Amino acid sequence: MNTQSNTLPESFGSQGSASAALSKTRPFYWSVRRELWEYRSIYLAPLAIAGVILLGSVFVLVPLPHTMRTLSSLDPSHQREALAQPYDFAAALIMGAAFLVSIFYSLDTLYGERRDRSILFWKSLPVSDLTTVLAKASIPLLVLPIVAFVITVFTQSIMLLLSSVVVLANGLSVTTLWTQLELYQTLLGLLYHLVTVHMLWYAPVYAWLLLVSAWARRMPILWAVLPPLAIVIFEKIALHSSYFVALLEYRVGGGSEAVDSMQGNFPIQPGMHLTPGSFLSSPGLWLGLIVAAAFLAAAARLRRYREPI
């Protein structure tokens, strides 16, 4: 066993890159899984919201036949508005829940493992600090947008199914309902919004929260908010300017380059002009991603020095 393990690092390369890649991705995969075990709110919170929405949608179902009958008197854009409103509302709520979970998760995760003293157990295993931090970052950047999207698809499908049953039971045609809703397009718009705004544009926000989470000895929420606030106040008093506020507003306000802002940002309307070109070419996106990468690298570095608190 002795000589075996001595020669392992050398012989590793000759076994081909497949096994080397596998040995790199396995710790990452299991690190993400363990985050899902620990923070079950990642999927439970959006699911709970979806449940509430489905319960609430029953109250929309009751007057639905009446709405459908009066619909023909409205012009097509108002028809859509009347029908699609609950669906947009559902999507916005689920996404909002996922966003909130993202924020609280990012703020807690690297702090929590030190507070409950489990950090030394995690460190006793062959998983690097960088892998750990990247696995944790993937929760708000990847897992939660996907969770939000999948749950929205299911919720809207069930809503549409229930609506169709009610409409059919009242002897009406479902054609108007299905053609006006254009659920497919709404979902495409939602996916676009999730990828551009929640994954890419907000990446530095989550990365900042993760960095604070790795750094703070207590009350990470204060450390997340107070330093930016201090900069704002200092700038206002000392320099009589408010560039930093503008920068924060620009970031938190969302990637307005992602869509043609003539139609507003959300809810995403069918026929709304998605402008991936201008989004991908905006310097704000790339600067944000560079800052996010720097924050995550700093968080990984900090974790190496961190002990239980």
Next chain:
Amino acid sequence: MTVIEARGLRKAFGKTIALDGINLHVEEGRILGLIGPNGAGKSTALNAILGLTQYQGELKVLGRDPWTERDQLMRDVCFISDIAVLPRWMRVSQALDYVAGVHPRFDLAKAESFLAKTDISRSSKVRELSKGMVTQLHLALVMAIDARLLVLDEPTLGLDILYRKQFYDSLLNDYFDRNRTIVVTTHQVEDVQHVLTDLMFINRGRIVLDCSMEEFESRYLEVTVHPEHVDEARALNPMHERQALGRSTLLFDVKLTHVDRQKLAALGDVRVPSIADLFVAMLEKNPADKPGGKPQNQPGVAQGVSQ
């Protein structure tokens, strides 16, 4: 094959010196006990070996630098520490799956067979287990890893005597072999006296004793002296004397005082001292070395280390 090699290992927390340039050399197949009072620097030394804390000086564990190569090193090194607790939210089955997922040398079947001998159910959460069971679980996880160095930092703290005995029994019977090395720190020295192959006393960041257990057993002798021989025994220059039930027990460094066993046997009952008795003798011999002992002798010197 050298497992741990340290030269001039130093670590200070602010003005408090936790490790004052110690040298360590641990060969493969040894069980080293690191014994010392609270704040002597034991945990700091172990943390440096495990890549959990920065240090000055030279340190190589299995040929690697622990601070920069912790994740690589952890393929070959395991540790159980009183402060490295298993996460309370985790289920036993999740702990098994996770370690199996991230550790290339973990044998799931082996861990399950260890767990089968306990009352731990796979669906329990760690928070639902007693402290003894959590240690059993941790030990089952660690023993199923084909590691070369196992570091135990107060592994049995807070456990009752049954769990403690079981712990060291399974360690010796089911885990330890000539290719493995164990470094253990504990205050319950009586538990490990017959487990160790090597002994090291550490105090105030310095190593005050470094010997094998064979050397310990031949070098140090304890004599409970018959009352009529007390003065005769004291003249032989014992390193320590204590009174119990009206009889004096004297501890001799045979190598230093050149007394032989037969001479001591004539004075009373001779036996190998416990590690604890030698430890007390060595620290009391030099009271200034005893943390919290006589602070008036050492004004301005910090007593112990805040972790």
